[in-house]
Amino acid sequence: MRTGKNARGIAVTGAALLALTACGGGDEGGTPAAEGGDGGGGEKLVNVYGTDGNMGNALGESFTTEGALAGMSGTTPLTSLSSDFTDRLMAIDPNLQDFNYAGETYDAIIVSALAALLAGSTEPTEFAPYINGVTFGGEACEDFASCKSIIDAGGNPDYNGVSGPLAFTEPGEPAVASFGILQFGEDNQIDSDATEFELAGDEDAAASDEGPAPAPPGTTSDDPLVIGTLLPLTGNLAFLGPPEVAGARLAVQEINDSGGVLGQPVQLVEGDSGDASTDTASQTVDRLLQQNVDVIVGAASSGVSLTVIDAITRAGVVQFSPANTSDQFTTYDDNGLYFRTAPPDTLQARALSDLIINDGNNTVGIMALNDPYGTGLMENTVENLQAAGLSEDSIQTLTYDPQAANFDSEIQQMVEFNPDALVVIGFEESARIIEGLNAEGIGPARD
Template sequence: MRTGTTARSIAVTGAALLAITACGGGGDDGGTAAEGGDGGGEKQVNVYGTDGNMGNALGESFTEDGALAGMRGTTPLTELSGDFTDRLLAIDPNLQDFNYAGETYDAAIITALAAELAGSTEATVFAPYVNGVTSGGTECDSYSSCLELVNNGENPDYNGVSGPLSFTDPGEPAEASFGILQFGEDNSLDDSATEFVIAGDAENATADEGPAPADPNATSTDPLVIGTLLPLTGNLAFLGPPEVAGARLAVQEINDAGGVLGQPVQLVEGDSGDASTDTATQTVDRLLQQNVDAIIGAASSGVSLTVIDRITGAGVVQFSPANTSDQFTNYDDSGLYFRTAPPDTLQARALADLIIEDGNNTVGIMALNDPYGTGLMENTVENLIDSGLSEDSIQTLTYDPQAANFDAEIQEMVDFNPDAIVVIGFEESARIIEGLNAQGIGPQR
């Protein structure tokens, strides 16, 4: 398995790969040929999404079969074990997707282990231990097995359910697993077509394992209190259920193993809303009043940017399972911001590789005008150019998600007539794709 770029998962069968090529388009059947090309018919534009819209929630906006057929995209995702998804379903039997459930679960586990190592539930005391929990030391893959190492005076190297962690000095994954997903004829994700790739390089992980562990027999009368700032409402609400389930499962399993420093972990849940409301600010104020030591969230990079100073300024850890904007890599967070989600620099590599491997020579990118959308767009363009595409073969635009319509942006794509269109957005992506379909340049078959 290569690092530094992407590597195909050997778990994908040959039949699945053939199906992906046929539906996703690699140019072999005229899908990316010029209009009236090898296939003798109209040009089939390949449409790609990213983590903000590559979920079954997008398909629920369409009633006509085939409206999303063959649309592919990337999302931070590892091949979750059946055991883990069963445990999640025991928490919430209604889960339809598991996006970011593993990342949320791991954020809580890492927080608890850092507090154990520090012998303290004070965020400013345990935060310096967070990166070391994921790198160096002795490998372990559950809270209970890692806790046993801590109790023996050892430093754990937690390998999480969300894939390789190995945090860098800024507190984010040096490498990450991504799922390449594809919609089927029923506008739902076709699980049989899913591929997994790795982007990044574990060699970039921190060499600093953190301060020496505290007394392994330390206890505390002050319980670890974890708050959540996850999307229960707003344009990312479809991500809320799996993330909430991940947090609840982690806290349940931490407490089943004895809690942290002899006390059960307390979970205080809250809604992040979206960037168009002040829901997140209100939730953060409430969580801080309830003396939380760490806040898991937000999912949206834009939302996190509105509250990060409020959280870290209060001396509380913020640990996002889904922020991908590269603005956070060098953000002045006093060493209190972390994320289990990989930065856009890694997803952009996986997305660009997918686009190139599908044989696309011209690419249009439509991105939500926020830190997530513009950051992922810019990084993807850079990677496409590094892969050999010329600048004039790529056209980009940003859009306002609150716009009454996207007619002008869609017409710009019609005029450009690319082989591939990338839509980087959230729930508003459905209206954009409907418009692309109406103009004959969408995924609809």
């Protein structure tokens, strides 16, 4: 395991192995499947993996054949959410199917509110320098009310969020993060009983600057903290919208139940991010800025955020994403105003490559969405696989256009490569890709 000293390693062995009719056959001498052969039995064991863009129950709704996704496993930023927290989310939205990024959205708003309390101001450029420091050092607390009590007493809070340890680095992102290792069952839904958790990263990489001296306890403001959301209500990540929206509403509700921020209730203005193929996000950002929001929570898609980050941060407003994972944001010139509770793909790549290696794969094919999320996660995963000992020629990668009429050419490339493991990094179009893989006998569907 190449996860930091705080990581809790897991080995997922066999559970995600899929018995598939070999395309191109195996070694006639009966080489074990983990070494690229078919074991002499005419079948090859293949692992099929997904990532946070497709490892959700919404993907299963695209399939009517039982077992079409059975055994497909993968990674997503996810912590072991308490039943108390999920019950509170369900009270906000009883129809939730998944909780992906709900905790990260909730935490983004809690951290922003605590930073405003420390700054004694709801002016974004005033409280942004306190955001990192909310997540490390000081006295540990796990909810807004207890953290606010520490601030009211003149202390320094160390907020441990529902989405994980947080502990932000200097660029404003988690130094260590929790990942869920998920697996689809025969009903094409995530088998929650099979979910495992792994930490990747190292808290020692967190920043040390906790920000300027805090405002005197009891400071109030005539200006309320206004939170805008830029979350996927439509588009190819719309399945992430409901849990993120629920997380945002729950955070604001609980902040206001605890007295609000600087004597004023927090206001929430909701907006749709759409996806990168539309200008929905730009229109929403324009509207939110006109409504004088102090923080924009979103977008979920890294590609969408890259289209609006300059407009937000140059306006002097904080952008706080619960789901951006592209490592481009780590070094982005954001005027110190961009933050994220989701970990960069450098961390997810470690968790994903650990899963692939622990399953005994020696050859890996990766099909990635051609956008900053897809290409970034693919490249980081390849780097980690090679660091684990896989040779360059044992890994084949390709990118695809999510708007393509079909993915026949890309699927055929993977059929010809005939890998031990196949990774699909994408969004809702993953359903069409997996249907094509199943039709060729290299997808997760069992015979």
